[in-house]
Amino acid sequence: MIDVEHLVKRFSGFAAVDGISFHVPRGQIVGFLGPNGAGKTTTMRILTGFFPPTSGSVRIDGLDAVRDSLAVRRRIGYLPESVPLYTDMRVVEYLDFRARLKGVRSRKQRRDRVGHVLDRCGLAPMRRRLIGQLSKGYRQRVGIADALVHDPPVLILDEPTVGLDPSQIREIRDLVRDLGQTHTVMLSTHILQEVEMVCDRVMILFAGKIARDGAMEEYRVNGALELEDAFLRIVHGASSASSPASASETGTGASTSARGGTA
């Protein structure tokens, strides 16, 4: 479903993504891990057609993400990291607008789809509210509802649970797991537990490269999941040889994951 080959993205000389390749089959949930600045968001932005790669290729459902950008975007539901939304619109109005943009043409179809995602994301009681008045948790749900509204086969979720309280995290997690039955999902997160609970496969990105990529079982040592160890080994193994700046960055990553663990 997602084919990425030798993907490179340079920003004024600096390689944010440095030659990564992977393949995600239909119906898999892939967790994208890595410290801040590892290239997760950049990779996701290329997949969603926000900007093209410097070199390398991305194919979604057999379509090239650069040449058939519009067709690819129709097949993807994307939740950007900070969930930017038009705060002056009402929830139902916004979703209808997005559905229309994403090619859900007929009025009836749109009403069905919008109604469906409102229910699915627990937004029905908030449908008439202005988005600007919603809490963080509800905004996150509007973002997810937006990603789902045109029923795309591929979902790309950039930190879908960041900033949510524990019960909201659980709800979103359950939702993602549920969606994984019918969709190909790629999600990035700092919360290792989340990956353990939701994903079939884990990719750890570090400094623009894939440091490790494997099915969840491969991270099991003697029956216990050693995801955190694997993560820290990669991050610290590299940072002990590099600058203190990157060491502090990995510190943030580790502490976030610890917080996630208690959540």
Next chain:
Amino acid sequence: MRNLLTLSRRELGAIAFAPSSYWILGLFLFVVAYFFRLALVAVGGDISQSYRSFASVVYFQLLLCVVPPLLTMRSIASERHSGTFEMLMTAPVTDRQVVLSKFVGAFAFYAALWLPTIVIPIALFQFGAYPDFGQVIAFTIGLLGLGAFFVSIGIFTSSVTSKIQAAFFLAFVLNVFFLFGVAGLAWLSPSEIVRDWSSALIIPQHLDEFARGIVDVRYLVFYVTATGFFLFLAVRSLESRQWR
């Protein structure tokens, strides 16, 4: 086409539901009404002269430089600032549709600002003065043409920055340049050729002719071309994220 309609509607909605738009409307109508009255008095109540006199009022011309940037400054800059730009550009829409819809939305609101001023010729009519409606229509056409040009400048400046104030200021400066600066160039230039060419681009002169009831198609062609040019620049500016 459908996307364009959807996006334009959203854009017009965003402007129409912003409280600041109504401050702009109020300011606009006040300035237009106040200076039209002054202009009318200045020409001794001669209706046919009043439009010309009004078109030459510097405060009115400044208003033409201020209002379009107020309507366009948020269009793209605020999308970049708030991050909704990413949502917008990962939907299946082209850069061209985005820019054009921003233009259509802002221009529609600009055109709507002029609607209430229809009471001016009607009021004159009520008081027994008979304005030449051909003149009114010509003047309106001129104002819409110039408005399209200035709105496109605003869309362009809004596309190059994520700071709303910068988008406003840059557009205002460009508008002032086109309205007053080109005239200065035309008058001051020692070169006959420059004077000749730039004299066709003196907007206050265009306004004067429109206010006399003359629709010179060359001026409209100039506005349309310039509008296209600035919208093209705005599209390029959006595309620049692809090669940065």
